[in-house]
Every structure is written in C-alpha cells, then in structure tokens.
Amino acid sequence: MPFPRPERALPLTLRTVTDLVGAGARLTHGDPETVVTGVSLDTATLRPGDLWAALPGARAHGADFADLALEAGAVAVLTDADGVSRLTAKGVELPVVECETPREVLGRVAAALYDSGDQRPTMFGITGTNGKTTTAYLMVSALEALGHTTGLIGTIETRIGDERIRSVRTTPETTDLHALLATMGERGIDDCVMEVSSHALSLHRVDEVVYDVALFANLSQDHLDFHGTMEDYFLAKASLFTPERSRRAVVCVDDEWGQRLAQEATVPVTTVTSRLDVEADWIIGGDPREAQLSLTGADHVLHLESALPGDFNRVNTAMAAVALVEAGISPEQVAEAVLTRPQVPGRMEVVLPSDPDREDLPRAIVDFAHTPDAVGAALAALRPQTNGVLVVVLGAGGSRDPGKRPGMGASAAAHADVVIVTDDNPREEDPAAIRDAVAEGVWPRSRARLEVIEGRVSAIERAVEIAHESGPGATVAVLGKGHEQGQEVRGQIRDHDDRAVLRAALDRRSISG
Numbered sequence: 400m401p402f403p404r405p406e407r408a409l410p411l412t413l414r415t416v417t418d419l420v421g422a423g424a425r426l427t428h429g430d431p432e433t434v435v436t437g438v439s440l441d442t443a444t445l446r447p448g449d450l451w452a453a454l455p456g457a458r459a460h461g462a463d464f465a466d467l468a469l470e471a472g473a474v475a476v477l478t479d480a481d482g483v484s485r486l487t488a489k490g491v492e493l494p495v496v497e498c499e500t501p502r503e504v505l506g507r508v509a510a511a512l513y514d515s516g517d518q519r520p521t522m523f524g525i526t527g528t529n530g531k532t533t534t535a536y537l538m539v540s541a542l543e544a545l546g547h548t549t550g551l552i553g554t555i556e557t558r559i560g561d562e563r564i565r566s567v568r569t570t571p572e573t574t575d576l577h578a579l580l581a582t583m584g585e586r587g588i589d590d591c592v593m594e595v596s597s598h599a600l601s602l603h604r605v606d607e608v609v610y611d612v613a614l615f616a617n618l619s620q621d622h623l624d625f626h627g628t629m630e631d632y633f634l635a636k637a638s639l640f641t642p643e644r645s646r647r648a649v650v651c652v653d654d655e656w657g658q659r660l661a662q663e664a665t666v667p668v669t670t671v672t673s674r675l676d677v678e679a680d681w682i683i684g685g686d687p688r689e690a691q692l693s694l695t696g697a698d699h700v701l702h703l704e705s706a707l708p709g710d711f712n713r714v715n716t717a718m719a720a721v722a723l724v725e726a727g728i729s730p731e732q733v734a735e736a737v738l739t740r741p742q743v744p745g746r747m748e749v750v751l752p753s754d755p756d757r758e759d760l761p762r763a764i765v766d767f768a769h770t771p772d773a774v775g776a777a778l779a780a781l782r783p784q785t786n787g788v789l790v791v792v793l794g795a796g797g798s799r800d801p802g803k804r805p806g807m808g809a810s811a812a813a814h815a816d817v818v819i820v821t822d823d824n825p826r827e828e829d830p831a832a833i834r835d836a837v838a839e840g841v842w843p844r845s846r847a848r849l850e851v852i853e854g855r856v857s858a859i860e861r862a863v864e865i866a867h868e869s870g871p872g873a874t875v876a877v878l879g880k881g882h883e884q885g886q887e888v889r890g891q892i893r894d895h896d897d898r899a900v901l902r903a904a905l906d907r908r909s910i911s912g
Contacts (some may be wrong), residue, residue, distance in 0.1 A: 400558065401444040402571065404562060407583035407829045409514050410434045410742065413475055416450065416498050419511055420477070420504045427483055429494020435475055439511050448879030449474025450512075450705060451493075452574065453482045454502050464490045477501050478510065484664065506606025508575035513703060515607075518584030520591040522608065523722060524645065527616025529773040530715045531569070531594040533707065536743040537719040538592045541736035550591035552576070554767075555744050555882045559583055570599030573606055580608070590726075597622055597635040605644065612722050613645035613666070616715070619772035624800045633659070640664035649722045651714060652679050658839035671721050673714050683717045694704050694720060699730040706740040707747050709780025713800060745881025747777065750898050753904035754857045760905050761787075761866035761873040765897045767881025769796065769823070771806030774878055778814035786872030790862045792813040793878050794855065795837050797830070799854050808840025812847035815876070817865055820851045821858030826889040855886065857898050863904040878903055 414431040417424045436448035442464050445451055451473035453461035462478055462485035475494040476486065483497050498504060509879045510516055523538060532554050539558075551558040551759040554569045559582060570593065572578065578597075583591055595613075599605050604706045618633055626632040633656055640648045640660060648668045652658045658677070661668050670679035673687075685692040694701040694717050698716050705716045716737060723733045762785075768777040774793065782789060791811050797806045811818045820838045822830045834851050840851045852858040861876055866873035877897045886895040 402575045402579055403559070403562075403582045404578040405445075405513055405585050405619070406436060407585070408436055408512050408581075410436045410510075411434065411512055413494055413496060415510055415511075416475075416477070418806070419507050420496060420498045423624065424496060424504075427495045428492075428600060433475055433494050435512070437578075438477075438505070438512055440505065440572055440574055442467035442471055442474065444575075445471040445473055447474075447733060449473050450475050450477055450496075450508070450601060452476075452501055452505050453478040453486070453642065454505075454820060455479060455481060460485055462486050462489075462496055465489050465493075468845075469493070477505070485587045502603050503606070506577070506603055506608075506865065509574045509797040510607040512817045513577045513581035515577040515581040518801045519580040519608075520583050520588045521726060522610045522641060523590065523592045523612050523614070523726070524595040524608075524610035525614045526595045526600070526639050527614070527651075528619045528621050528770060529768075529776070530616040530711060530718075531596075532767070533712060533741075533743050533746045534614065534719050535592045535594055535801065536741040536746075537706075537716060537737060538722060540722060540739040540741040541719060541733065542590050542592070544736040545732060545740040547589040548587060550579075550588045551593075552579065552591065553594035555752070559586060563773050568598075569594050569596040570604050572785070573604045576608065576844060595639055597632060598625060598636050600636045601626070605639075608644070610645040611647070612725050613638065613639050613648050614718055614722050615648065615650045615657055615660055616718060617654050617772070619654075619770055620800070620803045621770045622800055623802060624798070631734070635658075637663060640666055640668070641668055644709060647725055649718060649725055651718055652677055653714065658685070664810065669721060669725055671714070671717055673717070681717065681721050681889045682703040683713060685713075687713065690715065696730075701730055701734040703734060704738055706738075706906075707743070708784065709747065709776060711776040711780070714746070745883070745898070747780070748881075748898065750901045750905070752902060752908075754906075757905075759789075759867075760908055761863065761875050763863070763905060764874065764903050765876050765881060765901060766876065768878045769807070769880075771803055771810045774807050775810035775813060777878060778811065781876055782814050785874040788816045788820065788866055788869040788873045789814065789876065790817040790864045790866045790873065791876045791878060792819045792855075792858050793837060794821045795833050795879070796824045797828030797833055798825035799826075804836035805840035808837040810840075811878075812841045815847055817850065817862070819862050821855050822853065822886075824883075824886050827889060830888075855895065855897075858898050859897065860904045860907070863908055867908045875901070
C-alpha cells in the first residue's frame with residue numbers, strides 16, 4: 400500500500416526546482432515553467448504530474464525505467480549526467496533537471512513541494528542497533544495515554560492516528576517521508592515517533608527533517624556489509640546528533656559508543672545509564688531481575704515499570720521516559736504514562752496455543768533479535784524466567800554482514816540449553832553456508848546442544864518437540880524475524896510468520912498430548 404500524500408501541495412515550476420537543487424544544477428531541456436505537483440523515486444508510486452527522481456542504484460539506474468515513469472504520468476525528471484545519457488538513448492523527451500548528486504538534494508525538493516516544515520508534528524527520532532522499535536512503541540503508548548494524537552514511522556508499520564500501513568523499510572525514502580509528515584500535519588497529529596536507521600542517515604532519507612528530540616540507544620555489530628567498519632557505522636548514527644538534524648539528544652551511555660557520542664554531539668545532550676560505574680544525568684536503579692525500576696535525575700526520581708522482560712527493556716523504558724521529559728512533559732505525567740503496556744509485534748512477543756489453558760506446553764517467545772548483542776540480551780532475559788530447558792531457534796540473513804554470524808551462534812550457546820540453527824532470509828546466498836557460519840560459533844560452547852536443521856518450519860517444530868518432551872518449565876525462543884511475514888529466498892518472498900508457525904507447532908503438541 401503506498402504512503403498517503405497531503406491533500407494540498409505547493410506546485411513548483413522547474414525553474415524553482417532548479418534553484419532549490421542549487422549550484423551546478425541545470426535544466427537540460429524543456430520549459431522552465433513546467434509545473435510539478437509531487438515527487439517520487441519509485442515508478443510504482445509515481446502519480447500524474449510528478450517530478451520523477453531517476454537515481455543511480457547499486458544494481459541499476461533509475462533512468463532505465465523511463466518507460467514506466469512515462470506511463471505513470473511523470474512530467475519531468477531529476478537525475479545525474481549518466482541518467483541524462485540513458486534517457487537520451489531511450490528517446491525520452493521529458494524536461495530534465497540535471498545535477499551531480501540528485502539523491503542529496505531530493506529531501507530539499509520534497510520538503511518544499513509538500514510544505515512539510517511548518518506544519519509537522521513534534522518529532523522524536525530513535526537510532527541505535529537494538530531497541531529502536533520497542534522504544535518507539537513505548538513512547539507512542541505513553542503519548543496516547545497522555546491524550547496526544549500520534550504518528551509512528553518504523554520497521555513494522557507506519558501509523559497516522561488510527562490509519563496503519565505496513566512498512567517496507569525502517570525509514571521511508573525522503574519523498575515518502577516528507578509527504579507523510581505533511582499529511583500528519585494536515586490531520587492534526589501532535590507527535591511523530593520515528594525509527595531512524597543508519598542507512599537512512601547515509602542515504603539522505605531524513606534530509607530536511609529536524610527532530611525535536613533524538614535518541615541514541617546503543618551500537619553493536621550490524622550492517623557492516625553496507626558501512627564497512629564500526630567507525631563508519633558510528634559516524635552515520637552520530638550525524639543525527641547535529642544541529643542540521645536535531646535540537647537536543649537523549650543518549651544511553653552504557654556502551655563506549657554512547658559515551659563517545661555524548662562527548663562529540665553538537666546539540667545539547669542528556670545522558671542515561673544503567674551502570675553504576677558510569678556518570679550520567681539519569682541513573683536507572685532497582686533490581687535488574689524485576690520489572691520495577693527507579694530513574695534518578697538531578698531534580699526528580701521516577702518510579703517506572705518495564706512492561707517487557709529483560710534488562711535491555713528497562714533501558715528502553717527509561718530512554719522513552721527521559722525523551723518525553725526532554726520534550727517538556729512533566730516527570731510525574733511521564734511516570735504514569737509509561738505504565739501503559741505497549742503491544743510491540745515480534746519483540747519478546749508471547750505466542751499462545753489455541754488452548755491457552757494447556758499448562759504442560761512450553762512457553763513460546765518470538766523476538767526480532769538478529770545481532771550477537773541482541774541475541775544475548777534476549778536469551779539472558781529469558782534464562783532466569785525458565786525453570787526447565789531453554790531452546791532457541793536461530794538463523795542469519797543472507798547478503799548481510801556475514802561477520803556477525805558466528806557471534807550470533809556464540810551468544811545463543813552462552814545462554815540456551817539447545818541451539819537449533821536454521822534458515823532466516825537466505826536471499827541470494829547458499830542457506831547451508833549461512834547455517835554453517837552460525838553453527839561455527841556454537842561448536843566451542845560445549846554447554847549447549849546443537850542441531851542444524853534445514854527449513855525454518857521444521858526447526859520450529861523440532862524446538863517445540865524438544866521443549867515439550869523435556870518436561871515442565873521449558874521455553875522456546877524463536878529469534879531473528881520477529882514481526883516479519885515473509886521469507887526471502889533467491890528473489891522470492893515466501894509467506895512465513897514465526898508466530899503462526901510456532902502456534903501451529905504448539906497446537907500439534909496439544910493434539911498429540
């Protein structure tokens with residue numbers, strides 16, 4: 400489903416577009432008074448009257464799809480010199496605004512067309528390797544408890560009040576984003592909570608958006624297939640904490656990256672920590688094994704409750720609370736509001752059988768954990784709550800940061816009794832090779848029993864079988880895909896939902912006894 404656009408845009412002439420693009424831009428041919436009424440870089444969502452951004456990509460150039468853009472009603476093109484050559488070769492006669500780096504100026508054009516600056520909601524932007532989605536849902540739940548109308552943009556879904564749209568990526572393309580923010584403004588949305596990915600920051604998807612409060616959760620190995628090094632990954636995240644992109648920051652300083660960011664950010668920073676050996680503006684206290692926590696600042700002590708299991712969710716809860724305080728909401732109101740339990744699909748989500756009264760069945764959990772740190776944190780949360788066997792089902796995505804795969808296996812083996820390594824989204828890679836890389840991290844850990852099973856459905860069924868037969872108090876944790884409802888294999892998306900498969904496996908144990 401395409402994202403909505405505002406009912407009213409500000410039509411721009413190509414002369415104005417060229418001026419917005421700035422130095423080096425030129426209208427190669429066509430009437431400078433041609434009017435554009437929208438902008439898109441995807442021919443599937445392009446509308447009649449749109450400026451079409453034909454951008455260079457990793458596998459193809461957007462200009463190669465000119466026939467689809469023409470068919471959809473594009474009236475002009477924004478592209479680079481290579482795009483101009485490709486359009487000429489195809490005989491496309493649309494007016495063209497040419498510049499050296501069209502992706503870098505697209506946010507400027509979209510913001511002007513949709514007039515998304517003056518009318519946008521209060522903006523919260525959350526970045527970090529793990530915890531973005533959970534923190535976003537915690538904040539939305541709290542804001543709604545306070546009577547605010549909210550928008551949400553993230554990995555699972557996009558919300559505009561009661562309207563929900565399934566997300567394709569964590570952070571939308573800049574053309575969609577500015578249209579969304581303008582639409583939220585038109586509909587009277589008070590606050591928008593966004594997950595901001597490192598890809599979005601590097602690829603200019605959030606250009607021309609200034610967040611009222613930006614949050615940094617943590618940084619651990621992920622996406623190095625894109626960024627190359629942890630340093631570059633950090634610098635991408637850190638670019639959110641500059642005056643061009645935010646007004647103030649809330650930074651968790653539990654890891655060295657957060658501590659460094661707190662020193663290097665060029666906007667006012669409020670720090671949060673759960674560690675006793677680190678100084679911060681807000682200290683998370685209380686027994687890490689309990690849901691209750693205290694959040695102590697210079698002038699206030701907030702007594703909170705984490706609605707989700709795990710020490711990391713205590714941090715997520717505290718970060719959400721501090722961000723709301725930084726936005727001007729009273730600490731007393733915040734403490735009450737964050738007690739509202741959020742529904743976070745695929746994040747430590749309990750899956751029940753059709754007959755929830757079957758107490759002999761294992762507890763079943765689905766979580767999105769797909770990095771070594773996230774796998775370890777999820778299982779560390781479940782370990783003390785598991786009186787019997789802890790069985791984990793785990794795979795790794797293909798065509799993504801292969802270096803983290805052994806670490807994921809090692810993290811699983813450090814906490815679980817049985818590790819079942821299987822397939823995640825193999826994409827274009829050999830699934831067996833991915834399984835072997837994850838299993839490599841399990842082998843040195845003699846404590847955990849290892850099984851390698853081809854096919855995620857078979858692996859989940861086997862996990863439930865092991866846990867059920869082991870006796871009472873067992874837990875099955877299926878990690879990696881969380882809320883996802885498809886499995887990507889060699890360019891095809893196959894229907895798959897861990898929660899549905901896990902429920903079906905539990906139900907089969909109910910029938911078989």
